[in-house]
Amino acid sequence: MKSNPPMSDSVPRISIRDAAAHVGQSVEIAGWLYNLRRSGKICFPLLRDGAGIIQCVAVKSQLDEALFEALKDLTQESSLIVRGRIRAEQRAPGGFELDVEGAEILQRVPESDPYPITPKEHGVDFLMDHRHLWLRSRRQHAILGVRHEVIRAIRDYFDSNGFTLVDTPIFTPAACEGTTTLFEVDYFEGEKVYLTQSGQLYNEANAMAFGKVYCFGPTFRAEKSKTRRHLTEFWMVEPEMAYSNLEDVKRVAEELIVFVTGRVLERRRAELTELERDITKLEAIRAPFPRISYDEAVERLKQKGSEITWGGDFGGADETLLSEDYDRPVMVDRYPAQVKAFYFQPDDQRPEVVLGVDVLAPEGYGEIIGGGQRIHDLNLLLRRLEEHKLPREAFEWYLDLRKYGSVPHAGFGMGVERFVAWMCGLEHIRETIAYPRMIYRTRP
C-alpha cells in the first residue's frame, strides 16, 4: 500500500474543514466511512477525515458500475479516498456535499468483524473498552477539540503575559505536601522516588530564577478516588510568580479563566454546539468574579443546611451549594491553616487562616483552581515543617529559596480536565482526556 497515494495529479487534496472554499471545484478527500445510507441506485457515504464529516453522493448511472457497487456495500470505518466536486447543498448535514466522480478504497473493514461502535447507543463500559475507536465519534472528537483549544489558550495567556515555561520533574524524591498518597517508583537505587503530585515546590525555585513561570504537565494522585471528578493521571498547569501575593493570584486566575473561556467561545462554537452545551452559561463568564471568604462560605453553607463546621474542608456537595448562587466562578479565600498544605502564608491579621484561594466553577463543576501565597520567611517555614512532621533534609533545597533573596511569592494550579469538563458541560471527567487513567481502568 502506498503511504499517501494520490488518486489524481490534477485534483487538490483538501480537508473537509476547507470545503466551503472549494465549492464548484473538483477535489480529493482522504478519510474513513462514517456512515452510509443507500437507496437502490443512489447512495450517500458520509466521509470523515479527522477534521470534519462531509456527505458524498454516488449515483449509479453516473459511475463505473464496479465502483458504485463497491461504494454501496462499503462497511463502517473503511478507509478510502474520494474524488469529486464540492457543492453547497442544504439537504446535506454541514451544508456541503461532494458528488463522487471516483474513489479508491484502501482497506475495506470485513463484515465478518465489523466496526464495533455502531451509530446507535452504547454503554459506558463498552465505549471505554473501545476508547481507541471511540475517539473517532463526533462527540469525543468535539470534546478533544475543546481540550486542544483550552490548552492552547492557556499557553497563549501565559506566554503573552511574561511567564516562562519551565517544566518540573515527574520523578520526585519527596512528597510535595506530605499528605496525599503517592505512586512509588521502584527503580532508582537506594532511594524512594514518586510520581509528581504537583510541580509547585520546583516552580517556586524557578520563579526566583525567572520571575514569572509556569509548568504544564501530567500529575499523579494515588488516592482511591472513584467519582466523576477524578482521574488518577491528569494534567495541571501551575503558574508561580515572585514578588506577588494572594491578590495577584486572584487577578491572574480570573484573567486566565476569562481569556480561555473567550477563546473556546470564539474558536470552538461548532464543537460546543455538537455537545449541546448551553453557550449562554459560558458567555456569562466575565470579570469580576465574586470573592468571598472561607468564613462567609461556611456561614452560607450552614444556612443551606450543610453539616460543615468552621475548620473543615468543603465536600463536593458543599462546593455545588456555594457555586449555585453565581453565574460565574466564585473565589473563596483565607482557609483555616489546618486544611491547607504546610507552605501557605498565614494572614498577618489572623494567623489561624492562610492566604490561600480556591476557585469553584459554576454548575457544580467544583474546584478548578487552588493556590495562594507561599511562606517566604525561613523560620516560619522551618516551624511548619516540624508541625507537619516533614523531614527537613528532603527540603534543604527548598529552604535555600528562603535564605538567598527570599521574596513574597504566590501561584496556583489549574486542573485541565475539570476545566474542559466544565467548558463542555460533561457529566464525567473521563471523556476530557484521550486515554483516562482511573483506579479500575488502565486500558486501552
Next chain:
RNA sequence: UCCUCAGUAGCUCAAUGGUAGAGCAUUCGGCUGUUAACCGAAGGGUUGUAGGUUCGAGUCCUACCUGAGGAGCCA
C-alpha cells in the same frame, strides 16, 4: 477502603419462579435525495462465575468476579 446499584445475542435493553424475546449491527432481497434512512427475510444465547433453595431459577439465597454511581480525599 466503605456504601448503593448493575451484569441476558456483537451493542442497547425486555422477559409475574413456568417454552429466553425486541431494536440496532451482520447476511440476503427491495428502493434515484437519504438524514441514527426505510421495507421484507435469515443466522445469532453455557442469562458474569461457583454453589444452594425448588417439581422447575435469567428471576430467590450465599460467596466471588467485573463494572457504574457516590463517600472520604483532591485539580
